[in-house]
Amino acid sequence: MKLTRKRSTYSLLLITVLIAALLSACGKDEAKTTSASDTSGSSQTSDAAADPISIKVADILTNPVFRIAKTQGFLDKYGIDAQIITFATPAEGINSIFIKQADIAWGADFPILNAVSKGDYSIIAATGTNTDIAAEKWKLYVGSDIQSAADLKGKKLSTLRGTFLPYLWDEYLKDTGVAAADTKQIGQGGFDESYVALKKGEIDAAWVVGAAMIEKFNAIEGVHELTDMSKTSVRIGGGIIAPNSLIKEHPTAVANLLRALDEASKFITDNPEKTADILYDEVKQPKESTIRDLSTNNWEIGFKQESFDSLSSQKKYMIGAGIIKDDFDLASKINLDGIKQAAPDRVTYGQ
CATH class of the missing domain: 3.40.190.10 (Periplasmic binding protein-like II)
Structure with a gap:
């Protein structure tokens, strides 16, 4: 009976030791995995x-x-x-x-x-x-006496200094049969300046882009949209x-x-x-x-x-x-x- 109890005790101890060893090994492996993951993450951050x-x-x-x-x-x-x-x-x-x-x-x-x-x-x-969609967002606003491109002859046209607008004006006027020399381009610093000038009648036409700006130009009394850039050859x-x-x-x-x-x-x-x-x-x-x-x-x-x-x-x-x-x-x-x-x-x- 005593011998049987001793064998049971030894078996229990052996199982306990084996379980502890397995848990320890798993812990080390997990630590290694975590460490590798941390190192990998650090490496990626470092590379970035x-x-x-x-x-x-x-x-x-x-x-x-x-x-x-x-x-x-x-x-x-x-x-x-x-x-x-x-x-x-x-x-x-x-x-x-x-x-x-x-x-x-x-x-x-x-x-x-x-x-x-x-x-x-x-x-x-x-x-x-x-893109054509982007071109469509560029609107040409003009005074009430301008109903077609032909009416731009002799008018003052807004152009933002250093931008592509001189090119757009030249191409648009050429496509519509108006000589650029028969107009006068007025250099300005930004859309806000164009807005004030068009509102005061100091210019007759301006190309504009951006929802906020378009809303402002739409609200100017006597001013209307004549066309947009998608209807020109310019992209x-x-x-x-x-x-x-x-x-x-x-x-x-x-x-x-x-x-x-x-x-x-x-x-x-x-x-x-x-x-x-x-x-x-x-x-x-x-x-x-x-x-x-x-x-x-x-x-x-x-x-x-x-x-x-x-x-x-x-x-x-x-x-x-x-x-x-x-x-x-x-x-x-x-x-x-x-x-x-x-x-x-x-x-x-x-x-």
């Missing part, structure tokens, strides 16, 4: 922020992409400390790069070309906004520009910047209401205006053959008009290393 950088970004009030990238942490994720500097127009933001007020800027093809023609700057991506793309020195010194940061902007664009698509709330909190942009403009203000960054063709067409015009004095090789002003890493499936130029 492998080229930390502080930059100044030129932007405008109505563009959601950079502000979403900053407020929602997409830039921080990639080690990019970005300060957003707000300008009246993208063209003003691009010009700020010349005096080192900003490091990154974006805008329509016209001011982008003007910038790269002048120095060591390159286009690092297109914004993917050269304007957009691009992002950076100094060559930044691209050379921080290639990974440039790719990461584009990754952050792409993630911000996806966030905007998935969260239009929240995007509108953020822009209202940040810059007091009316929520309804943000939502109405998202179909054209949100980016799909990449660089397609169509982007290059649009740039080429406008470059030819700018050289012919004397806006760009010296011709240059456009292909040498395009650096797609970063966007090929960030969104390779959206780069079709050169393929």
Whole structure:
């Protein structure tokens, strides 16, 4: 009987020891797994922020992409400390790069070309906004005595300095049989200035974009919409520009910047209401205006053959008009290393 009890005790002890050993081994394995997971996570974070950088970004009030990238942490994720500097127009933001007020800027093809023609700057991506839908958002507002394009003869036409609007005016007038020389273009600094001038009768016509601005122009007594850009031959793309020195010194940061902007664009698509709330909190942009403009203000960054063709067409015009004095090789002003890493499936130029 005693022998049986001893054997039972030994068996119990042996089972206990085995269970303890198994639990200990599992604990170690779990610890190893957790450690590997932590290490993997740290590695990914480290890789994402492998080229930390502080930059100044030129932007405008109505563009959601950079502000979403900053407020929602997409830039921080990639080690990019970005300060957003707000300008009246993208063209003003691009010009700020010349005096080192900003490091990154974006805008329509016209001011982008003007910038790269002048120095060591390159286009690092297109914004993917050269669509018929985007063109439709550009409205031409005119005084009550203008009922057709022919009535623009002898009139004062608003053009925002440094933008593509001179090109749009020339193409629109040519298409409608009006000589540009028979009109007078008045250079202005922004849509607010155009609004005041049209309201006072100091100008007779102005191209306008953006839901908030269109609402203001619609409310001017005696002013009406004559046409929109989709009914012209003009389609304007957009691009992002950076100094060559930044691209050379921080290639990974440039790719990461584009990754952050792409993630911000996806966030905007998935969260239009929240995007509108953020822009209202940040810059007091009316929520309804943000939502109405998202179909054209949100980016799909990449660089397609169509982007290059649009740039080429406008470059030819700018050289012919004397806006760009010296011709240059456009292909040498395009650096797609970063966007090929960030969104390779959206780069079709050169393929």
